[in-house]
Amino acid sequence: MNSKRQGILSIFLSRVLYFGVGISYILAYGNNFTIINFLIGFILGFILLLLMLKGDWNNFFKSLLGRIIILSMAFFLVNNCLVAVAVLGSNFYLINTPPILIIVPLFILILYGVKKGLAATLRLSDILIFISIITGIIAILSIQKNIDFNNYLPMEILDKTDTLKCIISSAFYSVSPIILELSFLKSDEVNKKAIIIGYLIGSFTIFLMILCIIGIFGGNFALLFRYPEYILLKKVNLFNQFEHLETFLSIIWFNDLLITSLIAGLLINKVFNGKWLYIVSILHLCFVYFFFINNYQHILLLYHYTFHILGMLTILGCIGSIINCKFLKR
Known part of the structure; x- marks a missing residue:
């Protein structure tokens, strides 16, 4: 994986958890001060990223503990992506459509991408990052x-x-998914500069989004929306002629969700391959649908405890990967 693609993946991964969970969560606890909290969280996340880059995640993934931690992160991120798409789709796009019919096409697309391999996902990311940049600027x-x-x-x-919750959660939302990318890279393949630049760009775009949400709606009013980052797109008006472009522009978030799900799926495929990939994937889909999508109380639990789970997995992973790296050097 070349340095450009490492940077692109870092952009997608550092943004993905802000859709559906991250932005509304930090707004709930930070209100207007979310702007400052996010900047402090960004600095904390940067320090955490530097710590993560000291470990050898690829070798750590080969150990039992490493597989448990990294696979837990992969399943958790796929879980969040499916829930985000289901809730958004059933609330804004396909109100009368059963959520299962919304997530199954995405599920099939993820499985198809996983079978095509990492190279296909990386080529797709080259295309989607260009689309995300254009739509983001618009x-x-x-x-x-x-x-x-x-x-x-x-x-x-x-x-x-x-x-404190706002600061710590924003750090983990930005950094934790990058663990998936590092797990693909051998220690001598990691381009730290590219990954850091990707993190900086991804965080900057989220910062702009937060500035716009608070600047347009205000901290208190923004809390009334389930997806303030989506409602924000309803304000897009090009040349006072083109309105209601939010359906098209929301592809920005879909790109993040898709690439993250594909990377997570490819990691899962390293452990569960062949027919086991399909069996485990279908079981996971059923779990997501019946335990979360079909039960709003469980979605709220996921919303409130996402950063706790991310924090636990990230800290344990950092400790394990660094110890593993030191042990191999000896």
Whole structure:
């Protein structure tokens, strides 16, 4: 995997958890101060990323503990992606369509991509990053005129515990998925500069999104929306002629979800290949549908505990991969 593609994957992976979970969660605990909290979380995430880059995740994945941790992360991210697509689709696009009919096409697409291999996913990422950049620029340029700077005030800390949650969660949302990418790369293949640049670009785009959401809706009003990042796209208006482009522009988020699911699926395929991949995948799909999508209370639990699960897996993984790397050097 060349350095350009490592950077591209880092962009997708550092953004994926903000759709459906991340942005609404940090807004709930940070309100207008989310802007500052995110910047602090970005710095904390950067430090955590540097720590992650010291480990040998590829060799760690070969150990039993490494497989448990990294596969747990992979299944968890696929789980989040399927839930995000199902909830968005059933609430905004296909209201009368059963959620199972929304996620099955995505599930089949993921399986198809996994069978095509890593090279096909990397080629797809080259195309999708270009589409994401174009649509992102269109969205930002067309909604900035709706920003009211009064909405950024008052910017104050309401609760220290909530502020801490906002900072720590934003760090893990950005960094934890990059573990999947590192698990594919041997220690001598990792281009630290490319991965860091990808993280910086991904985080910057999320920061712009948060600025726009608070600037247009205000921190309190934005909390009324289940998907404020999607509602924001409804404000896009090109040349006062083209409106209601949110369906097209939401491809920005779909690209993140798809690439992340494919990378996670490819890691799962390293352990469960052949017919076992299909068996495990179908069981996982049934679990996601009946335990989460069919039960809104469980979706709320997932929403509140995502960063706790990410934090536990990331910290354990960092410790294990660094120890594994030191052991191999000896």
